[in-house]
Amino acid sequence: MTDHDLLWRAARRVADDPFFLASALLAFAAAEGLDDDGLALHLGCGTDQLPALLLCRRPRGEAQMFRAGVHRIADRFGLDPAHLGRIIRTADALAAFSGAAMDGPGGMLAAARDRPAPEQPRAAPPAVESPDSTPGTRRPGVGDE
């Protein structure tokens, strides 16, 4: 296994750990149906840079601290900080919405059980992660087009 493969393996292994940026970016990619190339394209970096980016610490704290963290990462990887910040916040929202919506009585899972399955898959925005949209899942996405 090359060092690059090792980095990828590390990034996948910490995908569920909120300490690492991988938790946000891979969740976002899964929700958006982006594969690795698609995520890199969306972020504006090369695919080979992705594992190192994923292994950064996830920016945290209130607005100013969060912005500073996003800028440090964006500067290092040559990314647009505003875009990166939006992606992380989207991932946060997805996680919060997913947690609130999927869990507990009256949540979306419960609601879904009361409804027949739709005949056509909806082309809705990525509001909720599907059960198979685990981080790291490779699915065709915009990067493949």
Add this chain to the structure above:
Amino acid sequence: MRGCFAPTRTAAQGVPQWGLLYTGGRSVGIGSPREGPPSTPDDERELHARLLAGDETAPSDLARAYLGPLTTWLSRAFPREDSHLIESVVIDLISALAKAPARYDPERGSLSGYLRMAARGDMQNALRSEQRRTRRQLPLEDVELSQAAGKLLVGSPRDPADVVADRDTIDPATVGRLRAGFDDVEWEVVQLMGEGERRTSVFARVLGLEALPPAEQERAVKRVKDRLKKRLQRHWPQVRGDD
């Protein structure tokens, strides 16, 4: 000379190189996959300080700097073990240190030394767990119970370097008998071999051969290592009481 971590870019592609940009003009890479870990104690302290300060890019630099070298080192220290397990141990160790950098104290030694020691310990713990699981499946004649340490010694190491690499899992009395066959300098060389060290310069320093030209250093170091390997091979069965 103090330096600071800063991104540097190739002119052609604008690709960040994750380097240590030194104000004094010396640029020391710390992160690209083919480069080694921070090369000086100052580099290591700088990286550790960034981890402590919560720098978002520091965990990535830590992983890029140490994942490869530490995995290589651990693979050499445990050459017969599953590479997947070794990689998992190293990844978990690096991510744990990124999250809790205070567990490393720079006053007690180098970061690379700490990581090696921790990796060895974590690997031994993982193997002990594995041994506990498989213990009842082993044929009795293959198992030697070390009463002093309460640990299992299975079979004989194929490579003498394994003896030293696995010394923490061998009971102290056996290690002591092995150690008695070597003087201090020789034992240091044996330990380095067991840890997978390959740099001639490191052995040359221990052996006091630094004044020799590089080619001569290499030959002299090889001679010493070959001789010590043979002695280990001869010595090990006696130490184990196989003879």
